[in-house]
Amino acid sequence: MSNQNERHASNTRPARARSGMAALANAGENDEFSVIAAIGGVRGVVESMLPGLLFVVLFICTSDLRMTVIASAALAVVQVVVRLIQRQSVMGALGGLVAVGICLFWAWKSGEARNYYMYGFITNAAYIVLLLVSMAVRVPGLGFLVEFIRSLPTEHFKAWLSGWRSDRALYKAYARITWLWIGLFALRLIVQVPLYMTNQVGWLGTTRLVMGIPFWALAIWISYLIVADPLHRHRMLEKERESTSTEGGDAHPTAQ
Template identity: 45%
Template sequence: MSETPREPAGELADGTETQAAEGGGRGLRAINAEQFSVAEAVGGVRGLVESVAPGLLFVVVYLVAGQRLMPALVGAGAAAVVAVVVRLVQRTPATQAFSGLLGVGIGVVWAWRSGEAQDYFAYGLVTNAVYLVGCLASVLAGWPVVGLVAGLLRADGPLGGGPWSSVAAWRADRQLRRRYAWATWAWVAMFAARLAVQVPLYRNAEVAWLGTAKLAMGLPLTALVLWVSWLLVRGSGAARAPARPPAAP
């Protein structure tokens, strides 16, 4: 999701399956956690900085430089590149930084080609629209995307049956389907709110306000929706999975 934490949903914050399940989790994996951690959900301080820095630098440099586009594009691009280089030097997982670099790169190219500063944010608007349509379609089709993600990220599944067994488990339970549907509606509402606020600002070329809205409705709103999703579905898979037989003494 465009403004969502960019760490892949299947990767744990600490690289292990057990701690993510017992504690928090990064990105959409937080939905399956027994305890919700805002810090882990947004990728920690580093994830927060990597997500916020390019857009913040773009707006600040754009205003300080007298609304000149090129310095703002250079500042945003440099922030994304530095994030990747630092991760590579430290030999830490760089998927989140590379994903951010891709998004920033598309925004930089679009704004550079058009000469319009607001086009730096156009890619985010497009991806939000795509995710809005996808989430809405999944609910209407009876396959809410939050349920699919939560099920597929439960690698063990009921009695070790694999991730698809988790999906089959909630598909067979009307109450769980309803809870996953409500959680998906929360994501629909988030994407719709972003578009409702940011599209008019984009059309009116209100670059400073658009950048501010993007930052305010980015990670903070994503963390809130992740928490709401967790509240709706927490423990649902574990609570309804058949209990394992006790180990032999």
């Protein structure tokens, strides 16, 4: 009896909220959507922002690039170590550590604090190019990513691609959110590059923080609102096709 209760509890336990694009892949499946979970949870947000916040504050206060780099690097390492000690997932923290390490390395080697932000410029520009190419070939990049996470096509790639691209409402939704993210990445560059060129490290660091996690949260929330309904209808159509296919397969041997 206890085993049955345990199984029932596991079946009724709420699914763990997904983060990043996986949260959009889950859109329309149920009513559970958390912006905080989608951007990595409270702890993930704090951990991702702290090294950058420490960098800009410490550099403004001391103008000592060497001390600023060492302190920011030490903080990023401590965050990973704490997660290891607590036996928690370190993948997100490790990814953040690598990104921070690249930024700090460029600032250190160049001797200019503003180069801490160069890696962000490159990644934002790369995302813009990739997403523009995806729109040019009529395979919206955000839609491709969401559908890949959602259904993981291991075979019949063309059928998988055609399956969601032929749904006009879903395709339009994916196109809209792709343009939304292109706009986000472009806006970051438009605002931040002039600050970089004029070496305004304080303002550059501030805008980087403001246009980082907060803008990410806003973009993923708007993306959810755009995608949820058409993706829900698409899921229902998929289930109907699967049901029809299953019934047809069962009926064939019986008729013989």
